[in-house]
Amino acid sequence: MFARLMAFVSFISRLRRRLTGVEVGRTAASLAFTTLLGLVPLFTVAFAYVSRFPLFARSQDAFEAFLLRFFLPGSGAVVRHYLTEFVAKSGELKGVSTLFVVITAVLLVWQVDREINTIWGTREPRSFARRIFVYALALTAGPALIGAGIYFIDWLIEQSIAATSLDAQALTLLVQPVALIVDTAVFTLIYAFVPARSVPFKLALVGGLLAAIAFEAAKHGFRFYITQVPTYQVIYGALATLPLFLIWIYLSWVIVLVGAAITATLAERHGRGRRR
Numbered sequence: 001m002f003a004r005l006m007a008f009v010s011f012i013s014r015l016r017r018r019l020t021g022v023e024v025g026r027t028a029a030s031l032a033f034t035t036l037l038g039l040v041p042l043f044t045v046a047f048a049y050v051s052r053f054p055l056f057a058r059s060q061d062a063f064e065a066f067l068l069r070f071f072l073p074g075s076g077a078v079v080r081h082y083l084t085e086f087v088a089k090s091g092e093l094k095g096v097s098t099l100f101v102v103i104t105a106v107l108l109v110w111q112v113d114r115e116i117n118t119i120w121g122t123r124e125p126r127s128f129a130r131r132i133f134v135y136a137l138a139l140t141a142g143p144a145l146i147g148a149g150i151y152f153i154d155w156l157i158e159q160s161i162a163a164t165s166l167d168a169q170a171l172t173l174l175v176q177p178v179a180l181i182v183d184t185a186v187f188t189l190i191y192a193f194v195p196a197r198s199v200p201f202k203l204a205l206v207g208g209l210l211a212a213i214a215f216e217a218a219k220h221g222f223r224f225y226i227t228q229v230p231t232y233q234v235i236y237g238a239l240a241t242l243p244l245f246l247i248w249i250y251l252s253w254v255i256v257l258v259g260a261a262i263t264a265t266l267a268e269r270h271g272r273g274r275r276r
Contacts, residue, residue, distance in 0.1 A: 180213070188201075
């Protein structure tokens, strides 16, 4: 018992040093700012790619619904509306404008890749060709796979409702664990494949599950705050969506980075995490 307690204390100490070393608060703020600039270009590229394939037409709707879950209550619909509008207008972009959108999207993915690898202590980055492949995969296959997965889960829920005639309360209880499963899958994939290290899937899953639990808890807590303590709405009025959106992006990145640090510390403890 004492040995386990000491091992846990040692783990927390190493985790704290890792988070302090990468200045997780500053890094999350930097990523939040970059996300604000790169969010529309990122999803413009992703949606434009997915929409070219009729097979993924419903997956795109599911992916948009998935994005809506990550935005604040009340602002998610607004963000989704503008994202859809911008994607519709992306076909009008020509030449240099299209290149600018793609570069902005790639820069966001590049910064996420850099910060997570910094947490892992990766000194030698991937080769240029490998980075291009990983970024292209993230911008193209990522949205399609997430959308297809969510579409499959939605189909299972629809079949369950049809077979059992679930009421609204039972449906809510069913959707909550499904949301946790989807979040866990997304975080696990990030922690397993973004680091330029060989990450054991089991450890990535542990980090992904902890990050997903923290994310869902933060989402419910933040929703309670903005509905029960409407300070920002009183001060900013119609503009309250912007500061709340920025705060939520910041909190989301803190959770992502802490989850990455937990995974990296676990891998270090088990002597894993060699360079790919």
